[in-house]
Amino acid sequence: DTAVSQTPKYLVTQMGNDKSIKCEQNLGHDTMYWYKQDSKKFLKIMFSYNNKELIINETVPNRFSPKSPDKAHLNLHINSLELGDSAVYFCASSQDGSLGQGSRNTIYFGEGSWLTVV
Amino acid sequence: GNSVTQMEGPVTLSEEAFLTINCTYTATGYPSLFWYVQYPGEGLQLLLKATKADDKGSNKGFEATYRKETTSFHLEKGSVQVSDSAVYFCALSGDNQGGKLIFGQGTELSVKP
Numbered sequence: 001d002t003a004v005s006q007t008p009k010y011l012v013t014q015m016g017n018d019k020s021i022k023c024e025q026n027l028g029h030d031t032m033y034w035y036k037q038d039s040k041k042f043l044k045i046m047f048s049y050n051n052k053e054l055i056i057n058e059t060v061p062n063r064f065s066p067k068s069p070d071k072a073h074l075n076l077h078i079n080s081l082e083l084g085d086s087a088v089y090f091c092a093s094s095q096d097g098s099l100g101q102g103s104r105n106t107i108y109f110g111e112g113s114w115l116t117v118v
Numbered sequence: 119g120n121s122v123t124q125m126e127g128p129v130t131l132s133e134e135a136f137l138t139i140n141c142t143y144t145a146t147g148y149p150s151l152f153w154y155v156q157y158p159g160e161g162l163q164l165l166l167k168a169t170k171a172d173d174k175g176s177n178k179g180f181e182a183t184y185r186k187e188t189t190s191f192h193l194e195k196g197s198v199q200v201s202d203s204a205v206y207f208c209a210l211s212g213d214n215q216g217g218k219l220i221f222g223q224g225t226e227l228s229v230k231p
Contacts, residue, residue: 031216040223041224042224043162043219044221048216048217055217056217090161090162094217097216098217099150099215103211105217106164107211107217107219109154109161109162109163110161111161112161112162
């Protein structure tokens, strides 16, 4: 069974459209994340949720709206898509949000969703 | 703020060569350090991690030691294979950061037969 699964894997859409990417984890984790990987492969966190509560929002345009209906799901909705939104979006999860010194936590990533805006 | 710097790629090696990918970090407090690998067209996989100074993470023949005195976490492998061709990311997560991973820019490795 896939631990962190996201759909769709590939998405091609026109500018101005609204689209959603869904993410589910079956690991029983409390914390979920969205990361964006740009065309130069640089990875940056967008959001994190802990048990359905927003914890991190990294100055992402408000066209991006995460929604967590329960702690196993974190969906990403994007309004009015722009060319610059083309990227790979990774969902991830961890037991909780403590990853500092001595932590046994690990962040597990999904396979990624390749979004192309044309 | 916290940051991670990796050596520039791409790195091209012959099969069975020794691999080093340098990673240095800047952080307040005591972060955990990670190496993730991304094979072509795939997602991110955790390769290894170390959560305190002098810890050594290892997996699949890869190793990295958490060096607090030099703020480094260099990735090494004694003998690379063609199947190791991928992009390697060094990352850190600090205390009280809500699980936020800060990534280096990635280093592309290409291993030729």
